[in-house]
Amino acid sequence: MSEDKVSGIYALFVGLLYMVAAVGEIAGFLQRDLIGGVMLMVISVVYIYGAKRFLQKKDFAFIVGGVFLSVIYGLLYLSIAFANYLEYLMGVKDFLLLRELRIEIWLMLVSSPLIYKVWKDIRKLKW
């Protein structure tokens, strides 16, 4: 299998994972964050659409879109976890690492091969 095909299929896989997480979130199995679940759904759709366009037309724009959102959400919840940790140090709240490491952070890790690929390809492009 060519490298491109592997990337396309992996993007589809990541998209489906996001979908599973989204459904879990909306149904209330995870953090019970309804809107957060809807946003996971958006990321999922962007990835799946991106995988389709990439596999059919070699157009990788929407994989870039998916990676972009993955990174934003991953970094966002990492920064919130960090802020909550600071609050824990002030002695205001308790801090449960597993609760703070939200699904968005794990999903960013799962998409890291794609992040790397997009990073590599985008660097060659001009603004």
Next chain:
Amino acid sequence: MNRIVPLSSLMSGERGEVVEIVGGRGVIRRLYEMGLVPFSRVEVLISHMPGPMLVKVNGSRIAIGRGIAMKIMVRKLP
């Protein structure tokens, strides 16, 4: 025969040459300053009916509301 049509009727990827802009003075001025003057060449990048359009003029990207795009007359280029 290259017909003269409103810019709004162009599809994504199509190109045209501005012939004239009909409409209020203020709008014309604004478009002129953005580089949309007669004889300038525009390329439609995005046109989602019935939302705004994105056109490329002299290398800059300009978003134009559908209403104004109807008032910019262009000669369609192949």
Next chain:
Amino acid sequence: MKVVAIVGNPNVGKTELFNRLTGLNQHVGNWPGVTVEKKEGKYSYGGEEINVIDLPGIYGFTTRSIDEKIAKNFIVKNRPDVVVDVIDSTNLERNLYLALLLIESGANVVIALNMWDIAKERGMEIDVRRFEGLLGVPVVPTVATTGEGIEELKKAIFRALKGKKKGKKIKIDYGHEVEEKIKHIEKILERCRKDGYPSPRWVALRILEEDEDILSEFRKGNYWKDIEKLLDERIAGKIVEKRYELCSKLAAEIIKEKKEVKTLTDILDEIFLHKVLGIPIFMAILYAMFQFTFSFSAPFSDGISLFFSWLGNIAKSNISNEVLASFVADGICAGLGSVLVFVPPIFCLFFALSILEDSGYLARVAFVMEKILSKFGLHGKSFIPILVGFGCNVPGIMAARTIENESDRIITIMINPLISCSARLPVYALIAGAVFHGYTAGAAIYSMYVLGITLAVLMALLLRKLLFKGEVSPFILELPRYTKPKLSTSIIHMWNRGKWFLIKAGTFIFIVVIIIWFLSVFPWEATNGGKIIENSYIAMFGRIVEPVFKPLGWSWQAGTALFFGFLAKESIVGAIGALLGAEGEGVYNALANSNWFTPLTGFAYMAFVLIYFPCVATLSVMLREMKLKYTLLTVAYTVLLAFAVAFMIEFIGHLFGLS
């Protein structure tokens, strides 16, 4: 001191260049009478102290936006010693247009050929020497983002200040027909000397281009009839065309090589402006911004509130005089604490907004939302202020600054207090929790948000129909190239916009805090040092205004609590607690057991809290962002609307047999 003005089209890296020249030695204010930001800074070079002024980004001199008026007047009337025209190297043709206008105005122009690196990356080759020769002004390639070429630019500015010439300045030949008219007007001008303008030729051109500022000066004069005869829309168009023709010619001579390549901007626009996915992706980015603003900042806000209550406790236990202790603890510390907790979310929000703006994404939001908003008489750019308003109306109103058109901006600001900010949620929660049960409580709270946005949209339509007649200003917007946002630039941006809140908190809001403290603890004996709020001045006031709220079926305590909401809407919760003599969780039960509200009057009260009066912080930001009369109008309409809606709710409720 020498004055250097920086001008250029929007999105050419003007602000970065300004930052590079002045460093942190800058000051952001407003241009007199308008709310366009005025940035000033200083640097010294060759023993010369130089004052730099960053003018608003403009495309030309003929439209009537405030930005252009400011820039034009500054260049023509104030005559800065040097005008630095920042040009986007990748888009020479259009940028040259402004350069020609500036040279024509007789300004001492130095051109900064910015984004030089991007032009090179794209395989463009620009002949700088030839450029200088053709235009007759110094040209310096710069990269503001990295600082490349800044020293050379400073040197060129210095030489220009010293009056060193670079050959003959370009003169535009407008063709026989136009030139005849110019001569004609120049003759008329000889008879009526107008001082303070660059040259008769310049004035003649402005007249022919029908520049309102200039025309209005002649309209009353004796020669108006002669001048009016010469005006011709076709000629005005011809002048612009001629200039553009020259721009194309110049660009063709200067640019040696140019390749069309697919850029990252093309790819990103394909994603962000996608027909179907554009809006959901925007929603996802927005939600991330919200989470960052409110979740990331929450621990910092908690820290601030913790700090002030700790400070208050120290004051209470160390100051023996009871009144003074209460003043320091309950007045200053509690009051300042309650205001300063908004600092982290405001700064976080401005940081996120700066990143969105600096990266070029914000302009895309206007593009994807334009269709929906124009239906309600709102501009494409009105969406960000509305959404930010759900967090807090203060940054929401400040975010409206990105809207250029004055009436679009004022409408956007005036409807913002109707957007239910996060401070109102605790009030809804308390009342809905006390008078409704289970799912109904949740639905009642949710309905407040729906009510808020519905009223805001209706108000926008109404204001557009009555006050700001006419269409929404036409949607024409340049979408800049995307850029990697720079941390330092975004931080400077955030600081310049957010520090205003700190200053207000330290002055205006501080005074209000003290007044409210005073009214709620005095007369000291009667209130037992603020513990029996029923006996305080504010309660006396509450009894005076009781008749106003009586028709709505609210007790005087409920009415009084509303006045605490002026400072911050969430203070209503504390006030209700104090008036009930309960604290914390006990307030719910106390309110449920009291007979202050029936479900219907409670619901009406929630709607009233949503609408009735912008809080002090919102009010002060409104005063800053728009004219006094619009702020007063906003206060008036919110108060009236609050009563109207509350009455309406109760009236309809009664019709359906509720009490």
